[in-house]
Amino acid sequence: MAFEMNRRSLLAGAMAMGGVAGVAAATPAWAAAPTTPFFKRINKPIGIQLYTMGEAAQKDLSGTLTRLAATGYKEFELPGLYGHSAKDLRAEGDKAGVKFSSIHMGLPNRLPPGSLTLMSSPQEIADALGTLGIGKAVLPIPLLPDDWKPGPDQRASLIQGIEAGGIDMWKRMGDLLNKRAAALKPHGIELGYHNHNMEFRPVGGTTGWAVLLKELDPNLVFLELDLGWITAGGLDPATELRRLKGRVKMVHLKDVKPTTKTNYALQQDPCEVGQGKLNWHAILPACVAAGVQHYFVEQEPPFAHDRFDSVKMSYDFLSRFKA
Template structure:
């Protein structure tokens, strides 16, 4: 079992400065001030209140200090309305999660990509993110008795085969090629089912995630690492960065408690960034050295505080973090 404590994560890669230039060295300035990168927020964290009061939520987010947000749906607004609300408080959205399979009337990756591209340009989005795997048609998304939707996805992810993951990789390549013609980049965001060992996996591709990385075209498909879900799967985010330099361009800065038991079914014990088991003083510089340039705070429920208070705690930690 991988030791996911701060000490264990550091030990897993040895001295960070050896693997990634500058990692582990004392920093004169906080990481984000030194790199000149903004601290972003994945709006999913505040989704309910954003849908109820978009303008007020964005004002609060900007007042905390965030400069960028990553969208997860349009919060019941049009792209033009969203853009106006962001512009009013000085926020931008370089990245957006877009539903994979059409539902609810919003654009999707399996729908009209020209419409999606037009909306992205209105919003100022440069990167479209596939937020979860494409669910094969043979699976029923209807929850069984007592199942939450996350449990449904965990069950389906656990039953997916190497062929299913290959289909997802080919889907990413095809959509990435189309979006590239409109000046947009496509990325894949992980949860933790991707890291389950496959009974039918072939040598060199033992997990769904390995298949996605191996089978996608680096010129067409990027990856957004959700560090919290990587750790929840019992995996080492440092090893992923080291093994695939240049493939990761964005990161969800998500922390989890040490009580999280490694699993592949959408389970974690979440907490504010800096309050959990991930060593951000090592991971942020390692991610930067490997090519990550967009960092978005994200937290899963349940929350110990209000959601807005929690993202404020995470922002304060990151703004002062010397790494």
């Protein structure tokens, strides 16, 4: 999920088969050796969204990157720049032997003056992301009213702000994303949108998600599906991946406990990947079929274990998983 400073402040296969020959010809290479761990078969790294580490990454970025790299995480998605210059942040990544592949970027009215935002000049964004080695940027939270301020219950006030925009907000956001993506494309930067679960709230016979998908130009804006938030919103991740084939370039690998009830208000009972109710045997093959390029582990607080222990549990499950 991760919506840079906003978030850090607001939230403490079924395959049709004919005959034997047909199966052999139609079976993709990644599915040909079920005794080999899934991520080895698809030749993709298991990445992590650094938001997961909370204050650890803010207080000791170098040490956090080094510990995560030792666990096995070599590909990272950033929730922001952590107050560093792009050059210094890249140096920290190089020192730890990790690669930055994506970054979440907020909007200027929610970030301190001088921050790199989605509305910064395309050249400024391209220069910073180019230094980091990043080619994909993601907007991780819907638009909020200009006069919005967090209340005592920050989660509730955030939801109220989003709902105040109504269906029109989702249309305006789609237009904004299309325009910013078109401006960034000549600079080699792809732009995406990351969901939570408020997108799926029924409004006037539709949902914000349905409206946004209709507005977005699939040739310009990709989707980063958060599989845990999709589940909390009452949808089946594998079904949604199949429906959106070709539009999903990245996923957040996130799990939730069976106690998680369908809601549209940023609520879930989080747990480590493989410890919850998501059906990874259906989801991971659906990711491949949908064209997913990057896989980032992410977990929401509260944590039942130390965060480093939790992300190791998720990595161990995924690195050994056979689908």
